[in-house]
Amino acid sequence: MEPILFILFGAIAVAGSIMVVTRKHPMASALYLILTLFAVAALFVLRQAHFLAAIQVIVYAGAVVVLFIFVIMLINVPENKLPVERLTALRFLGVAAAGLLILEGAVLARKTTMPGGTAADSGSVQAVGRALFTDYLLAFEITSVLLLAAVIGAIALAKKKI
Amino acid sequence: MANFLSSIRFSDPYFSVLLMLVIGVGMSVAFVLLSQALGPKRYDRVKYSVYECGVDPLTTASVRVSVKFYLLAILFILFDLETAFLYPWAVLFRQLGWFGFLEMLVFLLILLAGLIYAWKKGALEWQ
Numbered sequence: 001m002e003p004i005l006f007i008l009f010g011a012i013a014v015a016g017s018i019m020v021v022t023r024k025h026p027m028a029s030a031l032y033l034i035l036t037l038f039a040v041a042a043l044f045v046l047r048q049a050h051f052l053a054a055i056q057v058i059v060y061a062g063a064v065v066v067l068f069i070f071v072i073m074l075i076n077v078p079e080n081k082l083p084v085e086r087l088t089a090l091r092f093l094g095v096a097a098a099g100l101l102i103l104e105g106a107v108l109a110r111k112t113t114m115p116g117g118t119a120a121d122s123g124s125v126q127a128v129g130r131a132l133f134t135d136y137l138l139a140f141e142i143t144s145v146l147l148l149a150a151v152i153g154a155i156a157l158a159k160k161k162i
Numbered sequence: 163m164a165n166f167l168s169s170i171r172f173s174d175p176y177f178s179v180l181l182m183l184v185i186g187v188g189m190s191v192a193f194v195l196l197s198q199a200l201g202p203k204r205y206d207r208v209k210y211s212v213y214e215c216g217v218d219p220l221t222t223a224s225v226r227v228s229v230k231f232y233l234l235a236i237l238f239i240l241f242d243l244e245t246a247f248l249y250p251w252a253v254l255f256r257q258l259g260w261f262g263f264l265e266m267l268v269f270l271l272i273l274l275a276g277l278i279y280a281w282k283k284g285a286l287e288w289q
């Protein structure tokens with residue numbers, strides 16, 4: 001069952017990503033991005049990374065794409081003024097680079113054994129929480145400072161009068 | 163086939179998620195296809211004209227939204243992330259004990275400063 005689901009959701013993720021970069025209207029791209037992120041969340045579930053999957057849906061598909069959509073609505077380029085992109089040498093170069101990356105990944109995956117990560121419960125909410133609140137406590141607390149900086153920065157940028 | 167069926171773990175909590183996904187996607191696709199196949203398609207200029215609650219449209223559908231929405235969206239993401247960290251803490255609440263409670267208290271107090279700042283600066287108001 002797992003290999004079938006992996007291929008299914010992997011194919012959805014790849015197809016979604018291709019749609020993201022090929023759609024003409026950015027809004028369509030953003031909606032396909034949600035599909036891709038959901039498929040990747042399903043891949044996380046298959047790798048037993050339950051917490052990561054939940055965060056992927058809550059934060060990325062739920063909140064970050066909302067931000068993307070707001071930017072698209074904010075800039076609001078009329079349909080007839082959307083730039084027409086042409087097939088240039090750079091794009092072929094990009095495809096070649098992507099192919100090289102896949103090849104490198106395949107070679108590396110064959111040669112190395114992945115340490116850990118595959119244990120049945122290493123990605124569960126409990127396991128992630130235990131690591132977060134013991135070994136990575138300082139990083140966790142500093143995260144709050146990072147979020148605080150983002151809150152202040154966002155307000156300072158968006159408010160006309162502080 | 164029997165081999166495939168026996169490989170499905172029906173007791174897995176994600177099985178119900180998968181089942182719901184299949185039914186949800188299947189139903190929505192089926193309804194669109196059914197209405198495409200069964201619905202009568204009679205062209206009529208008036209029927210296909212753009213209208214807005216019976217009134218001629220005032221503007222195009224895509225109006226430029228205010229930047230204020232963006233600030234709210236950013237604040238939403240940041241406090242969404244904050245709550246995301248609360249889940250593993252809540253699951254481990256008894257195991258972590260008072261130490262975990264203090265850890266989370268520090269985390270929340272730092273972010274409370276952000277909330278107070280946003281509140282004081284009127285970032286949550288619509289003016």
